Amino acid sequence: MFGRLYKATLWARISSMLALWVILTVTPGAADAAKNLIVMVPDGTGATHTTLARWVSESQRLAIDSMHVGAVRTYGADSMVTDSAPAATAFATGHKSSDKFIGVLPGPVTIPGVPPVPEELQYKPVATVLEGAKLLGKATGLVATSNIQHATPAGFSAHWPDRNNYNEIAEQQVYQDIDVVLGGGKLYLMPASQGGKRTDGENLLNVLMKRGYTIVETRDDLLNTTADRVWGLFAPDAMQRDLDRAEFAPQEPSLAEMTKKAIEILSKNPQGFFLFVEGSEIDWSSHANDPVGVVTDYLAFDAAVQVALDFAKQHGDTVVAVFSDHGNGGMSIGNARTNKTYSKMSFDSVVQALRKAKLTAEGVAKKIGNDRSEAHIRTVVSTYWGIDDLTPEEIAAIQNYDGKHLSYALGPIMSVRSNIGWSTNGHTGEDLFFYHFGLNVPTGTVENTDLAHAMASLMGFSLADIDARLYRSAEAVAAQYGARLSIDRSDPENPVLVLRNGWTARFPFSKDILILDGHTFRLKAPTVFAPNTGKVYINLELE
Structure with missing residues (x-):
């Protein structure tokens, strides 16, 4: 059923996919060029943002100026103007989704041209390109200046219909077994009893340490670590704006420094790596109609792009893709005062x-x-x-x-x-630029969902195939094995799916753990609960 839905969706979008998907699948050497893939998102950035940043820059040049350029459409399943959550879901999973949804299929679709999702599949978790890269044996990483549980990095690493549930997203991220995670958000890993935000009593910092991560909390710690698995927590919540860092948090690293360190660590993997990097707070300054924050955070992001390009130019097997999730603010150079x-x-x-x-x-x-x-x-x-x-x-x-x-x-x-003029404190719905290095082909105008399928193709897998492996309906699995299904809610904050048939298999929600007749095993993906339907989705592949 899900495979048929995927094919129907792909066919409905073939006109735009021809601009990117077909090129990448038939271009000789394209797959070889993406041993490593670096995806970089300047959140909330439109053409005026980059234009103004270029003018303010002393060099009058940006790193993106050397890259090939296409265009990307940004709308969601239920709005012409997308929120960051469904936008991230689109370019992480290849599916348009609903407002505030992270890594799950939409509910009812209202935008023309977006294929409706059958009712039985609505709200289902769907696999991401990061999860696909991990299954291939590649190293994976997330870098952001927001709390790492924020919408865009969450779109690659979690599955939940509410982007604001940072506790849920944090738990899924910890149990996704990502090699490098750098950003803010320490509060959402700590129980309330220890000054954090978690209400389930779990200390996810302890989980990380037990799983072999080195936790770093300052710029110096990050730059000096030689560990292969690193979780950076540089702020309780979001990190500082780049321009403000020296005044308020000089111990925090820059986005370029985090990007460079992430690449250094991930590139040790002989199978290659997938890295996602977000300049998160360009968007927040846009919401405030603050041109200083927009320009300085964009230039900090562009410095991180230069780091990625420098690596890619030294390694012919690396693709760098830069694109925004949506516009913000309706920013213009020129305002009502300059009408005449x-x-x-x-x-x-x-x-x-x-x-x-x-x-x-x-x-x-x-x-x-x-x-x-x-x-x-x-x-x-x-x-x-x-x-x-x-x-x-x-x-x-x-x-x-x-x-x-x-x-x-x-x-x-x-x-x-x-x-500088602004039309709104909210998001905007225009098409945006898509910059790329390493593809060396024209891309035209594509859907944000096309980017996910193209990234998967470059790394050598199909998102539909990965999804079928990672997120199976617990009801279907129970039927396959003749097992009885129940949910143990004796601890309301930590429910567990239970399957029984002469044996007992327990799947704690949001964790990559299977407890089979008292023996604990690691799975390749967390167990995901869909609160809209009450369904549970599980993985049966052992690490």
């Missing part, structure tokens, strides 16, 4: 204020803190942004802002002074 003066807009009027900034809007917000007095606000904004002409309206906007992030009141202040 755009043809006379000078370089300095856009770039000068951005180059002078010492902190992002988020960093300035931290400096303002709880002191909303006019004198304090003026001092902070002058010190860190060089802006000495705040208007009474701007002071009032800062003083009266009662939302979660004061940066939302500050971002527009810098935007006005840089002739």
